[in-house]
Amino acid sequence: MRKIIYLLLTISTFIGTTQSLRELYQEGVKAYEEKNYELFREKMFTIDTMRPNYPAVVYNLAGGYALTGNQKMSLNVLKKYILMDATQDFTEDKDFASIIDLPAFAQIREKQIQLTKTLNLGKSIEVPLLYAHPESITYSDKQKAFFIGGVRDGSIWKIEEGKEPQLWADSPKNSWSVMGLETSKDEKILWACTSAMNFYEDFDQNEEGFASVLKYDLKSGELLETYALPGGHNFGDLISDDAGNVYISDGTANKLYWISNKQGKLEIFVDLSKTAFNLQGLTLNKTQNAIYISDYIDGICLIDLESKKAEKLEIAADDVLIKGIDGLYFDNGTLIGLHNGTNPNRVVRYELSKNGKEIIAKEVLGQGGQLGEPTQGTWVGSRLFYIVNSPWGAYDRDGNFNPDGNNLIIGIIE
Template sequence: MKCLNLLLIFFLLNSTLSVAQTQREIYNSSVRAYEAKDYKTFLQLTQKLDSLRSFHPTYTYNLASAYALNGNSEKALATLKKLVLMNNTTAFETDDDFKFLSETEGFKTVVALKNSQNAIVSNSEIVVTLSEKELHPEGLTYLPKSKTWLASSIRKRKIIAFDIKTGQCKDWLSADNMLAVLALKADAKEEFLWVATAAFPEMENFTKAMNGKAEVLKVNIKTKQIANRFAVEGNHIFGDLIIDNKGVVYVSDSGKPILYKIENDIMTEFVSFEKDGLNMQGLAFNTQQSKLFVADYLKGIAVIDIPTKTKTWLAFPESTSAKGIDGLVFYNNTLIAIQNGVKPIRVTAFKLNEQQNQISSFKILDNNRPEFDEPALATIVGTKVYFFANCPWKAYDENGVLDVTKVSNPILFSCKLN
């Protein structure tokens, strides 16, 4: 059985304290049952944990172990397959819990699947390298009327404009009262730029008093002045936003699983995911803007019918993972997902059916690229998807201090879609 550091296991971005305590209690009980070789109870408890937090690496591993120890080889192998598709670095092959399975064809197939995940798939190409090394970009957007490329900065708490040919950067908006900048989107008229921001220890001049703060900024593009600010009481992380043709803004919250709407300069709750979501990320409209696709970092992709506010969850094909989707864009009835929460990191195209309520097929566009290190949000321009391949989250220490020796200049990639 795999046992990780408890601090890591129970670091739940979107759980209340009581839920986290419940999981901790169940986990501790499951460990005691395992140690006592009470495998029936161990299975019951790991099933409960998996229902509370699907795609949790430790819970998934222990569930596979519990199935194996209870002689359910079919479910043990299916769970190991799920584990491998979200993290192919987990060393389960030498675990005695799976000893009786090790010589079976099913087990060998899962091991082969694990090894196959290391294959490098390369469809995206380097566009340009930015001049500002410590920028730590997260999102980007293109303003076609002024032919301006903009990128957000987590560390520097600003927005920069950059030359798509040379990579030269210059400040577009930098203000002392801005938080770390994540997503950027302009309205159809390019009158206002809408900006999702949040407080992170990794940003410059962070203080503990900023914890949990997040704002959506409405910026006048012509004057580059902040025209309005939108915030919600509590602990929030506004991770992405999207704007429809009527100027209505939708905002995802990674701190609390809620989707907000800003209409006529009033911010309200649009759809709550508190009962069935965990960590809301990227947003994408279908072509008609009748449906909104919302990525959940730990669960997959939800589809919201805009007029009725009803939501459903997409079922993912067996041979892929729903976990770790950050950036999400829509093109030609296909969702392009930046999956930075899986190992190896990949960019996946999920083709939808005609009703847009199921995934009909998928294709890996990029996989296990050595240049990719935490790619995040993406944007579509013409027939290409653009994203920054290297965001230096791993270069910070536990206090948010950046080790510059571990940072490379931001690299913009693009992938032609067809």
């Protein structure tokens, strides 16, 4: 049971971890050590129900089913597990002795091999900007320039073809790590959302959980408005519609905020805190009457903008597990998801049903290899340009930042 050890080291990283989750885990470990496998399976099942799709728990649950004679459930859960982490060698794990000789086990192993094969990214460009820890990106067609937001320096950088990156905006007061960027339809405004996290080089612990939305004049770079909230928030991404309304995802409070073009105030649009775990990327559908928003832990939600009704997308396709999506982009009846919460990381296109409420097929566009941590993208015409290698893994335990190389890689999906 190799994953038990891993889980012991990482149990504190649970999003929304409570004392009861830790206690359940400790009780599960004790039950396993005492060879009380029924109780062990029960504890893992309870944790997975409370906080789904944590790889180590899912792995242990698969082992728990195998140890208690439920071969079918063990195989089903193991198949789910490799969709989130295909790198674990489970073939020598004695917990799976009861299923290892079954044909379905061999099929899972074959699927695992496919999930770890490198798929090339296709076209890309490189920019010497990795030291800023790029996370977000947008584009101005009028200026023929990309704008990049930095997690580490809290700044916004401008990139024009053939030129070195230029500092466009320093981190002002009530601004922290730049997590999302968006240019308005009329290209008069550049919107940014920021969050106070310990990755930010000027992080103040007294500001932990603070977040803000910044409104800049795109032409002059002047900061026009700041909308800030105190602790308990993490603004992860934002979008604007053709009417000038701005929508912002909050991955801590798990609420969708907005700044309406008419009111000009930062307000709650939809509260998803009872059903969502960690809201991240969001995108408008073609008619702009609905928003798709990713829950980093557990799926994609569709929000009708008129009724404000929210419903989770159904999965009507094989080998689909919606987990670990950061950036999310609607494209002609499909959704492109930038997964940095799977192992290996992936870029996947999901085909939607005609009513837009089901995922009916998928196509993996990029996987592993050069694909580091893909985060966010921006449309330039019909092409999606996206950040390939945001260096979240470049921090050591003391917070020192040592990225592997200097160049930010921007991938292109045509």
